[in-house]
Amino acid sequence: MRSVTIERNTKETQVSLALDLDGSGAGTVETGIGFFDHMLELLKKHALIDLTVKATGDLHVDYHHTVEDVGLVLGKALNAALGDRRGLTRYGFASIPMDEALCETSLDLGGRPFLVMQCPMKHLFVKDFEVKLLEEFFRAVAVEARANIHLRQVYGDETHHVCEGFFKSFARALRQAKAIDPLETGVPSSKGVI
Numbered sequence: 001m002r003s004v005t006i007e008r009n010t011k012e013t014q015v016s017l018a019l020d021l022d023g024s025g026a027g028t029v030e031t032g033i034g035f036f037d038h039m040l041e042l043l044k045k046h047a048l049i050d051l052t053v054k055a056t057g058d059l060h061v062d063y064h065h066t067v068e069d070v071g072l073v074l075g076k077a078l079n080a081a082l083g084d085r086r087g088l089t090r091y092g093f094a095s096i097p098m099d100e101a102l103c104e105t106s107l108d109l110g111g112r113p114f115l116v117m118q119c120p121m122k123h124l125f126v127k128d129f130e131v132k133l134l135e136e137f138f139r140a141v142a143v144e145a146r147a148n149i150h151l152r153q154v155y156g157d158e159t160h161h162v163c164e165g166f167f168k169s170f171a172r173a174l175r176q177a178k179a180i181d182p183l184e185t186g187v188p189s190s191k192g193v194i
Contacts, residue, residue: 002178003050004080008073012065013057019077021178023050031055031070033063035129039167040070046171047178063133071137075144082109082145082178090188092176096169101156103165107173108148111194115142117151119166124159131159134166146194 003020018027025045029037031053044051053074057066082088092107115138122132142149151170156162187194 002081002083004077006073006077006080008069008076010069012061013055013069015053015055015057015066015069015073017054017070017073017077018050018052019074019081020050021078021081024048026050027052029053031066032057032059033066033129035126035163036063036067036070036133039134039163042164042167043171043174046168047174049174049178063129064136067133068136068140071140072144075141075147078141078145078147084187085109085111085194086187087180087182087184088188089177089179089181089184092173092178094169094172094176095154096165096172098156098161098165098168099158101158101161101165102154103156103162103169104150104152104154105166105169105173106150107170107177109145109177109194110148110189111146112148113143113146114148115139115151116149119151119153119162121153121156121159121162126160126163131163134163138166138170 005018008015027050029040095104117135
């Protein structure tokens with residue numbers, strides 16, 4: 001079973017998250033941030049994970065704490081559900097078009113956390129959601145999941161489409177990387193451990 005439930009409670013946020021890596025895209029997402037909920041819905045659908053997220057936070061201050069803390073909890077859940085990572089495909093890549101936008105994700109679940117996010121539009125907004133917060137989200141996921149994530153906006157003019165491209169490409173790369181490879185008999189590393 002590659003599933004886990006994790007909670008994180010601070011003075012700023014309360015996050016409860018249930019994850020099943022071998023799901024079908026089921027679950028509900030409620031963070032109080034409509035656009036962020038939409039992105040997380042895309043993630044669970046395209047990664048084929050069951051994901052339930054309930055988050056409350058100090059949205060009267062801004063969205064930063066909630067977005068980052070959901071990323072931290074999701075990353076912890078991914079790390080726990082992956083276990084010792086035996087038999088993993090480990091790597092994933094996806095290039096996703098969304099109308100005029102094209103975004104790519106390269107992903108390694110090999111235990112070395114790092115994030116590179118190339119997005120010229122990161123200081124723009126979708127409604128009241130600053131795209132820069134997505135970098136905080138993916139950084140939190142990378143650190144806690146012990147994952148190397150590279151996201152790149154190849155091109156695109158519509159901010160909403162670029163954000164969708166990031167989440168869909170990340171989801172599809174995760175779908176590949178989390179898969180069990182029947183030819184992999186141990187840990188997918190020349191070191192013998194991840």
